[in-house]
Amino acid sequence: QKEVEQNSGPLSVPEGAIASLNCTYSDRGSQSFFWYRQYSGKSPELIMFIYSNGDKEDGRFTAQLNKASQYVSLLIRDSQPSDSATYLCAVNIDDMRFGAGTRLTVKP
Amino acid sequence: SAVISQKPSRDICQRGTSLTIQCQVDSQVTMMFWYRQQPGQSLTLIATANQGSEATYESGFVIDKFPISRPNLTFSTLTVSNMSPEDSSIYLCSVQTGNYYGYTFGSGTRLTVV
Numbered sequence: 001q002k003e004v005e006q007n008s009g010p011l012s013v014p015e016g017a018i019a020s021l022n023c024t025y026s027d028r029g030s031q032s033f034f035w036y037r038q039y040s041g042k043s044p045e046l047i048m049f050i051y052s053n054g055d056k057e058d059g060r061f062t063a064q065l066n067k068a069s070q071y072v073s074l075l076i077r078d079s080q081p082s083d084s085a086t087y088l089c090a091v092n093i094d095d096m097r098f099g100a101g102t103r104l105t106v107k108p
Numbered sequence: 109s110a111v112i113s114q115k116p117s118r119d120i121c122q123r124g125t126s127l128t129i130q131c132q133v134d135s136q137v138t139m140m141f142w143y144r145q146q147p148g149q150s151l152t153l154i155a156t157a158n159q160g161s162e163a164t165y166e167s168g169f170v171i172d173k174f175p176i177s178r179p180n181l182t183f184s185t186l187t188v189s190n191m192s193p194e195d196s197s198i199y200l201c202s203v204q205t206g207n208y209y210g211y212t213f214g215s216g217t218r219l220t221v222v
Binding site for chain 2: 032034042043044045046049088090092095096097098099100101
C-alpha cells in the first residue's frame, strides 16, 4: 500500500467552478499534511498545510482533514485557468512523502 | 521561507559519466533533502543530508550511485555517478523551513543521459 494516494486525474473543471482534489494516507501516526502546486516544468510550491481535523481556509483554497478516515482534500473555489497545474498531496512522517499528484485543468 | 539556488538547471550527459548538482540555501538549515522526479511521476526521496554526518538513503538508492556532501549548514551536493539513460530525471533539493514544517524546493536540475 502506497503511503499517500491520489487520483491521478486528469481533472477538468470549467472556469468559476469548484475543483475538488482528494488524498488518502496510510500512516495513522501522521500529524501534518500539505498540498503543493506544481506548474509544468517548475518545482513544487507549498499552498496549504493542515494539522487539525476540520477545514482550513486560505483565500480560494480550503483544505479538509479527517484523521479517522485518513483523508485529506483540497477545494479550489472560483477556479481560474491559472490554477491549471498538478497538485501534490504530501504527508510529513519523518520526512515529506508525496502522492502521485492530480493534474487539474481549468477551462475558460 | 528559505531561498534555494540550485545548479545546473539542466544538463545532457553521456552515459558512464557523473554529474554533480549543487544547492545553496540563503539560511542555515539542519537537514536538506534530495528528491528525484521522473517524467510524469511524483517525487521520490533519495536521501536526507545532515551536516556533519553521513547522508541517510532511502530504499533503492545507494551511496556509491548518489554520493552526497554536506560540508556546512547552507550547502549540499548530490552526484549522480556512472549515469545511464534510466537516470534521466529531474533532481530537486529541498529544505524544511518555517514553523509549519513545509518544504521549500530548489528550481530543479533536468538531467538527460544519452
